[in-house]
């Protein structure tokens with residue numbers, strides 16, 4: 481008979497934010513699913529269990545009409561299953577086609593990155609979070625969305641405010657207000673460009689959604705654009721810094737990838753496995769079920785902790801090490817199943833082929849600062865929040 485979900489009541493929330501990996505190891509060792517009191521959530525942390533869950537969307541649904549994401553952003557395809565999910569996914573697919581990425585987005589991203597690096601290359605030192613990663617991710621997403629006349633800082637603020645609103649389980653009024661203001665800003669920015677995109681088809685997401693042959697209802701456009709703003713900015717930003725951090729922390733691996741550029745794709749995958757930018761995302765059981773010997777009642781909310789699964793020693797040898805020479809093995813950093821990240825290929829280009837290679841190419845003898853260490857935070861979303869570096873200007 482399946483056993484009850486064990487409770488862990490001695491993990492502090494701050495521990496998860498600072499360094500979740502020792503707690504993740506404990507969770508993995510205890511059971512396939514554990515209730516973490518500090519997070520008020522049942523969390524799944526083993527690789528095989530999450531892979532199994534993502535193969536069975538009929539039992540483990542992404543649909544959750546009462547979720548905060550829906551309250552803050554509206555009804556999005558990301559929180560739908562089956563045909564309803566497929567319609568939304570199909571609407572954004574043209575933007576992310578490999579040919580479109582290569583011919584349209586890659587040259588634009590290259591120009592954005594060049595301009596950003598030009599602006600600080602002579603200084604000899606910078607904090608890579610505000611100087612490169614945040615504006616790079618924001619400006620690239622802006623172009624992919626099809627927004628005009630919005631600053632990168634505004635888009636970044638909207639993104640953070642929407643994410644905070646979607647995670648505001650304590651219903652803090654100020655957080656709710658900021659999320660509502662961001663939602664209004666996004667709606668206005670859509671309004672300002674939608675007719676143009678409808679009249680002039682182009683590779684942007686708004687243009688695909690507004691396409692005259694199969695236009696998406698405006699409420700859905702608004703919700704889906706918000707979910708993409710919430711889910712398409714932090715992750716490439718964090719992946720840029722994490723990949724740079726992994727290489728700066730190990731000169732042998734850095735030299736290997738600089739000598740053999742064909743290693744960049746493996747280095748990117750390893751960065752996303754090592755410190756997964758999305759550490760956890762939700763699912764809900766549609767019926768009573770047995771997850772590898774643990775009983776889950778119908779309607780149970782669970783968090784799929786891919787940040788923990790990507791460090792599962794049952795799957796990866798020496799999982800805590802950043803090692804670009806690992807045998808090729810799929811990870812869960814981009815999710816799995818029907819909701820596998822729509823932006824995975826574009827991120828592989830943006831981060832692993834453009835931003836980080838250009839960073840090492842343009843900044844000779846790039847190194848971390850011994851007097852000002854990088855700071856990494858988060859568990860639901862995780863990445864460096866500060867990364868001061870020096871180079872030979």
Ligand code: HEM
Nearest residue numbers: 558712715716719757758761813814815819821822823827
């Ligand atoms: C390194 C960068 C990225 C990582 C690690 C990442 C990770 C993920 C993960 C784990 C999911 C699954 C979430 C879930 O099932 O609830 C996801 C979904 C998604 N991602 Fe990404 N993402 C990245 C970049 C991007 C970018 C740049 C975009 C868009 C411009 C994007 C758009 C999406 C969308 C639309 C979904 C929802 C897919 C669906 O529900 O069918 N992602 N991503």
